[in-house]
Amino acid sequence: MDASSPSSSNESPWLPFESRRRARDEKREAVLRTAVALFLEQGYHRATLNEVAKRLNITKPALYNYFRGKDEILYECWSIGNELVDDCIAETSAAGGSGLDKLRKLIVRYAELMTEDYGKSLVRFDIRDLSEDNRKIVQTAKRRIDRAFRDYIAQGVKDGSVKPCDPKLAAFAIAGSLNWIGHWFQPGGEMTGRAVAEEFAIRLTEGIATSPTRKKADKPPRKGNASREETSEHHPRAAAGAAGQSKRARGRLR
Amino acid sequence: MDASSPSSSNESPWLPFESRRRARDEKREAVLRTAVALFLEQGYHRATLNEVAKRLNITKPALYNYFRGKDEILYECWSIGNELVDDCIAETSAAGGSGLDKLRKLIVRYAELMTEDYGKSLVRFDIRDLSEDNRKIVQTAKRRIDRAFRDYIAQGVKDGSVKPCDPKLAAFAIAGSLNWIGHWFQPGGEMTGRAVAEEFAIRLTEGIATSPTRKKADKPPRKGNASREETSEHHPRAAAGAAGQSKRARGRLR
DNA sequence: ACTATTTATTACCCATGGGTAATATACGGG
DNA sequence: CCCGTATATTACCCATGGGTAATAAATAGT
Missing domain, CATH: 1.10.10.60 (Homeodomain-like)
Structure with a gap:
């Protein structure tokens, strides 16, 4: 030391x-x-x-x-996470491909975000702790994220890469899985954030994809129980640092 | 009135x-x-x-x-929800069928629970608000729920009704989707709790099922945007009553 | 009716923690 | 070297809300 x-x-x-x-x-x-x-x-x-x-x-x-106060700190934390998500969506939308391609790309990035602090803050913080104004901003942003998922799915249905389905419900299902990562994932576990993200991208799309999913050598079912016991149900402690990104200068005082 | x-x-x-x-x-x-x-x-x-x-x-x-206090009330609320889940698992396990059959049955019941108050309390309440003792109980119970999902999946893999996959991750993905229902569903919306539950049971298993999924007349993608705007990202207000069930008598005072 | 027990009320206590005022210290520039 | 500004500290304030004590009202039993 x-x-x-x-x-x-x-x-x-x-x-x-x-x-x-x-x-x-x-x-x-x-x-x-x-x-x-x-x-x-x-x-x-x-x-x-x-x-x-x-x-x-x-x-x-x-x-x-x-x-200005505790709730503003909360908001700023959330805000950084939101910028990271925005970047994900922007990049994903920029890169071409079928609806399914974009959906997968977004899932990977979003999932990995959920394994980092600022990403977790998007789903673990309670919107009701914010001021009226900030709450509105957050709600709007959340709608935008939701729309990205839905749009990609809808687009996939149109271009044939995704089976016909209700984009709204499909988005709920997928986003739910991903958001929940923010509740159970803790670094230092069996899998890295990246590994989880890629696995989820496959798992969550193989139900709605028209063509068979798996790419690399078909991953066999894994044995071995982790030393640190995780559960799909609970949220453990958290720690670990997250990405920094500094394109912010809002909220200067005085 | x-x-x-x-x-x-x-x-x-x-x-x-x-x-x-x-x-x-x-x-x-x-x-x-x-x-x-x-x-x-x-x-x-x-x-x-x-x-x-x-x-x-x-x-x-x-x-x-x-x-005894606020946290005990919180615990008791949670406890009722937990009993409801236990019933789900018990019934599901009792009814025979392939691993996939059981999994689907559990998903339907669990999903519907997530649309009710006591069910939501299982995933919306923060375990850290409980006393040391109660927290342990809750954690144990959550592990048991997680195990049910994993066991059904593992069983399905064995009996061939479910594609080979990692039961742990699959359970995470499925439970995540379901738990998230407790965050976005509000009664009075476009769909009833039951409808959501059934749709999810199909959507969440069609990725890992070996045989093609859909049963009834293939549900076509639905149009029409709800009047009350929901989002896969946020948690709205809540209200509505939930099932009662009265097999409890614990915690009598004095 | 009288009493014991349960269950409610009114009137408090007080720990917690967000937020502020007054003040001290460091720093950068002239 | 001095002064203005930015930034930190110490010492408070005080609203909130969980929890308790003392007491009153209702209920049941005999």
Whole structure:
């Protein structure tokens, strides 16, 4: 343990009593990284700003230099996740292919997102904890995500890559599976996020695809029970850092 | 509106200032019905015991005649839902058939449960709000539910009704879809709970079934967008009563 | 009717934690 | 070196809401 190491992956820019000259945005993001982890770990209501501050080696009021309040922090966390999803959708839509191709691509990306903190925040945070305004924004964004799934499915039905089905219900089923990943996945388990994502992309589309699914060597059913017991039903602790991405500058105060 | 009607579906046994002689268990259950609805509607932390009491025409301390505290009420709500699931599993296991048959049966029942209050409580309530002891019980129960799904799938793979696949991941995918129903379904929408359940049973198994799925006249893709806009992403308000079932007598006080 | 028991009410307590005010410290520029 | 600005700290405030104590009203039994 070297306490003076410059800056490992997920560390606080506020070193105990020292160099505090980092750029403002870096600190903002550090707050969000810490907050999202804590909110996921303990749940928004049990998590306190005091604890967030403590993990950053600062005190609660300092947080108010960067955010208006707890609910705004929550919103910003969600917002980062949302940008990541938007990127997924944009890329997926840009890349050509059949409806099914796009659907698969989106599933892979979205699934992997669900294994990261900011992705989880999209499905684990309660919209009702937000301010009226932010809640509206979130709801609109969620509709847009839903539409992406539905559109790809509908498009697939049209171009023949997807069996005739109700796009709405199919989207519900698929998105449900994916969103649930955000509740049970924890890094360090049997499978990596990427592996889960790819497996789900196959599993979730082989029911509605017109052509047979599997590509690579047909994966045989796996044995072996994990050491850390997971369940499709519950949400365990969470931790682990997530992607950073810095195209944000909204919400400057003063 | 006849205020003196004896006892409609979801009403308080405590009539404003009057007849208070109902059996204890009936009152207990009335508290739970009200609580589960409110917890779903507002979220556990935003919901207050004062509000629960108010909806029952009583005051907060009266609730403590029936429960030790808020978290115990939460647990009891969950517990009722769990009993309902247990019944599903028991019935499904009792009825014979291939692994796939059982899986489908369980999906239908479980899905429909997810459209009811007590069912939703299984997936919407946060385990971390419970006492240490109750949390353990819940976790165990969740593992049991997960096992049922996995076992049916594994059995299906063995008896040839289900394509070779990893039962664990398949169970995750299916349970995820189903659990998510508890987040988006609201009665009064386009489809009834039963309809959703049956549709999901087909959709979720047609990917892993060995034989072609659909039974009745092949349902054509449906058009028509609902008046009340749903999304695969968010959780709306909730209300509606759920099944009662009264095989409970645990937790008597004093 | 009188009493015991159950069940409700009114009036509190108080821990928690979000948020603020006043103030101190660091930093960058002239 | 001094001053303005940004950023942090200490010391508070106070609304909320779970939980309790003391007490009153209803009910059942004899």
